[in-house]
Amino acid sequence: MNINALNDDCLSTIFSYIPLKQLILGRRVCTHWRQTIDNYLTNERHLVYNQSINGTKRDQYFYKYKDNVEALLDLNQFECCVQLMPKLTALTLRGIKANDAMLPIMATNCPNITRLHVLSGEESLTFVGFKYLCRKYPLLTHLDLPNCQLDDDLIHIIATSLHELTHFNFATDRNRAVRNYRLSRFTGQTLRHIAPRIRSLMIGESMYWDEQLIQSLMTSAVRHTVTTLQIHLIKLKSLRAICDGMPQLREFYCSFNGGDINTHENNVGCVRHLHQLKNLEALELIDDGRHHCGINGCHSVYTLSTLMEAVNGMSRLRVLRLIDFDNWHSQKPNIDPLLAELKRFCPHLVEFAISAGLFQLKTESYGLIGLLDVPTLTIQGDSSLQVADPPYSSKHNYLTNEVVVDLLKATKSLRRLKVENSQQIDEEAINGCLEVSAARSRRQIELIFCNIRLNSVSQITTKLPENVSLVVNKDEEVIDLDDYTDGSSSSFDTSDSDSIHLFSDDDDFDGDI
Numbered sequence: 001m002n003i004n005a006l007n008d009d010c011l012s013t014i015f016s017y018i019p020l021k022q023l024i025l026g027r028r029v030c031t032h033w034r035q036t037i038d039n040y041l042t043n044e045r046h047l048v049y050n051q052s053i054n055g056t057k058r059d060q061y062f063y064k065y066k067d068n069v070e071a072l073l074d075l076n077q078f079e080c081c082v083q084l085m086p087k088l089t090a091l092t093l094r095g096i097k098a099n100d101a102m103l104p105i106m107a108t109n110c111p112n113i114t115r116l117h118v119l120s121g122e123e124s125l126t127f128v129g130f131k132y133l134c135r136k137y138p139l140l141t142h143l144d145l146p147n148c149q150l151d152d153d154l155i156h157i158i159a160t161s162l163h164e165l166t167h168f169n170f171a172t173d174r175n176r177a178v179r180n181y182r183l184s185r186f187t188g189q190t191l192r193h194i195a196p197r198i199r200s201l202m203i204g205e206s207m208y209w210d211e212q213l214i215q216s217l218m219t220s221a222v223r224h225t226v227t228t229l230q231i232h233l234i235k236l237k238s239l240r241a242i243c244d245g246m247p248q249l250r251e252f253y254c255s256f257n258g259g260d261i262n263t264h265e266n267n268v269g270c271v272r273h274l275h276q277l278k279n280l281e282a283l284e285l286i287d288d289g290r291h292h293c294g295i296n297g298c299h300s301v302y303t304l305s306t307l308m309e310a311v312n313g314m315s316r317l318r319v320l321r322l323i324d325f326d327n328w329h330s331q332k333p334n335i336d337p338l339l340a341e342l343k344r345f346c347p348h349l350v351e352f353a354i355s356a357g358l359f360q361l362k363t364e365s366y367g368l369i370g371l372l373d374v375p376t377l378t379i380q381g382d383s384s385l386q387v388a389d390p391p392y393s394s395k396h397n398y399l400t401n402e403v404v405v406d407l408l409k410a411t412k413s414l415r416r417l418k419v420e421n422s423q424q425i426d427e428e429a430i431n432g433c434l435e436v437s438a439a440r441s442r443r444q445i446e447l448i449f450c451n452i453r454l455n456s457v458s459q460i461t462t463k464l465p466e467n468v469s470l471v472v473n474k475d476e477e478v479i480d481l482d483d484y485t486d487g488s489s490s491s492f493d494t495s496d497s498d499s500i501h502l503f504s505d506d507d508d509f510d511g512d513i
Helices: 008-015 020-026 031-042 060-065 075-083 102-109 127-136 152-161 189-193 210-218 236-245 270-276 304-311 336-345 363-372 401-410 427-438
Strands: 046-049 090-094 115-119 142-144 167-169 200-202 228-233 251-256 282-288 319-325 351-355 376-380 416-422 445-452 468-474 491-493 501-503
Touching: 008 031, 020 031, 020 075, 046 075, 075 102, 102 127, 127 152, 152 189, 189 210, 210 236, 228 236, 236 251, 236 270, 270 304, 304 336, 319 376, 336 363, 351 363, 363 376, 363 401, 376 401, 401 416, 401 427, 427 445, 427 468
Parallel strands: 046 090, 090 115, 115 142, 142 167, 167 200, 200 228, 228 251, 251 282, 282 319, 319 351, 351 376, 376 416, 416 445, 445 468
Antiparallel strands: 468 501, 491 501
16 A cells, blocks of 8 residues: 555654654655645644754864763754744753754744753853743743753842743753752842742752752742752751741652761751651652762761651652662661551552662562562662772672562562662673563563673673563663664664663654654
8 A cells, every 4th residue: 555545644643653853854755745744743732852853963172071961953953843843832952952042943933832941951041041031931831951050140030030930940960960060150049039830949959058048948939839849958957947848848859968977067867857748749868979978988867767757647658769879878777667667658659769878778678678569669789889998898788680680570560670880780680680571571661770780782691572671871881782682673762862772662652752
């Protein structure tokens, strides 16, 4: 059957599975295709503009001297795309270095945008560009600017110009930010001007102390309206002011310079104040060791009693993440009693993440984690086990290949398993997980292994099941999986990711639009 014999509806359905860049090239086939593709794109509401559409031309200076450099924006290609989508209401730039020149193109071709997500790092729009953006798009409801160097003046302009804003994100995305990235010109004093319509507020990591930021936040109108908050605290004691002043929070993502840093700043036990947030559905606590943990490690801020006090009563909690970033501790609490009671405390839990760098996790601990039977599970290894000097070189590692496979066996509801930061995990765990997943052919499972001991894809000998997607990273470098087909019909999706993903042919294709 000739494809041109299909009606326009069938062609539009087929075109919906084709990446945007190839779709634009398809307009050259014939007049009929051009009209059908144009009609299809005219009705699109959301564009994810990434490197697969734009290309990967980079700024050579920044590419040489900086990490995580984004591709330069191809203005001609960008204009070609947005001209075909006049009804766009949401635009996402991912992996592309935005600039002021794109704004007039947007304003001319897409005047109805209400959601803008610029995921392009700190080198982004200028002060003039932000003023132009606020003037042309006063009805913006969602604005995402992670890792963008906003200062107090820009926050004031955004807060006083965008009165319809309900979601404002200028937080630090550690997966894409350069090391030790912080907002150098943001003190938090202008947060008090943010409009009360804001429901989701994600605040970047400032170089200054918490007092001014917390004081401004507590005197703002959003104090009583925000239900989702992300913040970085230098002193975890500031957590008390947030819990006292914002009991309505439903999602709370908090990173902090944890640890018993010195005799003047003892943060141990401060997490007990979380017990006041009875409405929480998602809680993430990240112990950030970049600014305080040296070669000798530090004390954990967690104790069993304070964690039990904090979690007990959070009956609505669905997501709980207790993880670390570039961190490890010399003294860690045993929280097996909490793990044993967690299902009773939080009966609706669907995601759990925990770090062996923060807590004493032994074989029995991982058994208790398996009994939680959550669909999404993240396990972090203990970074101190990679330190060659005593006493850490003699510490026993309980996160083994057998434990990882047993975790997968125990969690019958598991849909996503992530194991990271453990040099004791190798191809044996991957092969074992693939064998277990193959027996669950009716359930799609995602397996992610980051910073593990795997040097070659040839070490993975088990055939990739059709119901499994596999992602493998090692020390922020992607393991070359190009040769891993093992006779199967698996395909690769590398269009817009820092990792290589393996998908079976039965997986749904996720287009760029």
